[in-house]
Amino acid sequence: MNAWIKPADNAGGPQYLVIRDQIALGIQTGALSAGAKLPSERQLQTSAGIARGTIREALFQLEAEGLIYRRDRSGWYVSPPAITYDPTRWAGFMTYVAEQGRAPATETLSTGTVPAFVPAAEVFGIAEGAPLYMINRRRSIDGRPVLVERIMVDPAMAPGLLEQSLDGSLTRILTTHYDVTVTRNRVDMQPCALVKDVAETLGAKPGTPGLKVTRTSFDARGRVVEYDREYWRHDAIRIHVDLGVRA
Amino acid sequence: MNAWIKPADNAGGPQYLVIRDQIALGIQTGALSAGAKLPSERQLQTSAGIARGTIREALFQLEAEGLIYRRDRSGWYVSPPAITYDPTRWAGFMTYVAEQGRAPATETLSTGTVPAFVPAAEVFGIAEGAPLYMINRRRSIDGRPVLVERIMVDPAMAPGLLEQSLDGSLTRILTTHYDVTVTRNRVDMQPCALVKDVAETLGAKPGTPGLKVTRTSFDARGRVVEYDREYWRHDAIRIHVDLGVRA
DNA sequence: GAGTGGTCTAGACCACCTT
DNA sequence: AGGTGGTCTAGACCACTCA
Structure with missing residues (x-):
């Protein structure tokens, strides 16, 4: 029996929102702290005396709100606080996560050289079929994977890049080793759902809400x-x- | 029977994703165009020969991806394309929606004067309990409600503001009528779930994914x-x- | 009033994680 | 091996929309 699940007070609308409120309350009051594991769905089902489907409805709601998340077939956990990202700053992931008192980590999942297809060739201003470095990485905060990324770089600008250790700031490598300076950034962000591959890499279920961010960096x-x-x-x-007034 | 729902080819993972793919295909190929209404859940259930819950799972997936949306107890519809918003530009909603060839609309839901609570008083630099204008609006694109907002303004900066017609650009009113110029904007964005009140105002279900945007404007x-x-x-x-290099 | 989505039940079996 | 979430079934009733 979980003290923070009380039956009754079905005053408001649907039951699943009543359950949601009880759990949310537990999180807000700190009875359930960040990273804590929730009781299993079947335990909640028993202690609340309702069908498992209804319990899951409440959990999905909390997930959509960002209050909890799941680790596949392991359980539901309280979400840690979000990281603040400012696209107008030039700091990279490693920097701003650390600045906010959290522990950033980067894993290189795979690297390779691929021929540039038409759209990519156009973006990079290189010939179709010319080689392009591709880097797939996963980044974590306090040990929890939070993003996967695919980076493409023109080998002409950074020959031998893939031989470097890529488990850190790529921008720093480009600046330090290749004297490449970024003077312009284009950032695009859109709420989305995580597709199968991405979800699996992050240990989430396909369809979990996500944010897609694409960034294009230009030199002088x-x-x-x-x-x-x-x-x-x-x-x-x-x-x-x-933002201040336009420069 | 709907031509774009084919049974079989359950090759891949869960069934609901197979259904998802079929519908997504219909949207991508244009068989279902923006704004089109999908067949009812029970029709899909029959024609696909699976349980309604599974159909709904597929629909939720598509909703999370932004491909479809629902109008409460009316049905599921294909989402129109998203509007691009650039927080570094000073254009308002009416301007950038129109620029993108869509029809913007603003409805004032309610207005009023409220006493400033502690946090708001601090933000505005006014005394606790001092009056504050509050404006609630709903904005639509091509007739579809896409956002609800609550605006707070210090009456000292724009006396009689609430007597104006607020169904347009507020910034324009402030500039034109009150000679107020915004020189700095602070914007904060976070994926979230729409809570009950907001969801109802937008004709969506509570828990539908959303984006919370808060903007604070400062003068010189x-x-x-x-x-x-x-x-x-x-x-x-x-x-x-x-973004270019820092000014 | 017929049809729609919204909610809920009470089961079942599976794949996978954890121990 | 036992427990977990993931998926699926086959019903039911309700509140609401729409014609």
């Missing part, structure tokens, strides 16, 4: 330095922009 | 001109930022 000559597509867990990020 | 003297909290349907917005 207007050449594309880096094209980056990221899929974030929706509860791990918050975007913040502070 | 650093005073807060306007505080705006918006809840967007997640499939209606896409954020785009283009």
Whole structure:
């Protein structure tokens, strides 16, 4: 029996929202702290005396709100606070996560050289079929995977890049080793659902809400330095922009 | 029987994803165009020969992806394309929606004067309990409600504001009638779930994914001109930022 | 009033994680 | 091996929309 699940007070609308409120209350009051594991669905079902489907409805609701998340076939957990990301700053993931007192980590999942297809060739201003570096990485905060990304880089700008250790800041490598400087960034963000592959890499279920972020970096000559597509867990990020009048 | 629902080819994973794929295909190929109504859940159930719950699972998936949306107890519809929003531009909703060839509309739901509570008083730099204008609006694109917002304005900066027609650009009113100029904007965005009230106002179900946007506008003297909290349907917005080196 | 989605029940079996 | 969430079935009733 879980103290923070009380039956009755079905005053409001649907039952699943009543259950949701009880769990949300537990989280807000700190009875369930960040990272804590919730009781199993069947335990909740028994202690609340309702069907499992209804319990799951409540859990999905909380997941959509970003209050809890699931680890596949392991259980439901309280979400840690989101990281604030400011696209107008030039700091990378490793920097701003650390600044916010959290522990960033990057894993390189795979790298390779692929021929540029038509759209990519156009973006990079290179010939169709010319080689392009591709880097797939997974990044975590406090040990919890929060995003997967695919980065494409023109080998002409950073020959031998794939031989470097890529488990850190790519921008730093480009600046330090290749004297490449980014002077312009284009960022695009859109709420989405995580597709199968991405979801699996993040240990989430397909359809879990996410945020798709694509970033194109240019150097002073207007050449594309880096094209980056990221899929974030929706509860791990918050975007913040502070703007003065146009320069 | 719907031509774009074919049984068989359960090759891949769960059935609901197979159904999802069939419907998604119909949308991508244009067999189902933007705004089109899908067959009812019970029709899909019959024609696909599976349980209604499974059909709904597929529909939820498509909803999370932003491909379809529901009108409460009316049916499921194909989502129109998202609007691109650039927080670094100073254009307002009416402007950028029109620029993208869509028809914007604003409805004022309610207005009023409320006493400033502690946090708001601090933000606006006014005394606790001092009056504050509050404006609740709903904005639509091509007749479909996409966001609800609550705006707070210090009456000292725009006396009699509530007597104006507020069904347009608030920024324009402030500039034109009150000689107030915004020189700084702070924007915060976070994926969320739409809570009951908001969802109802948008004709959506509570828990539908959304994007919460808060904007604080400052004038040249650093005073807060306007505080705006918006809840967007997640499939209606896409954020785009283009940045040069810091000024 | 017929049809729609919204909610809920009470089961079942599976794949996978954890121990 | 036992427990977990993932998927699926086959019903039911309700509140609401729409014609």
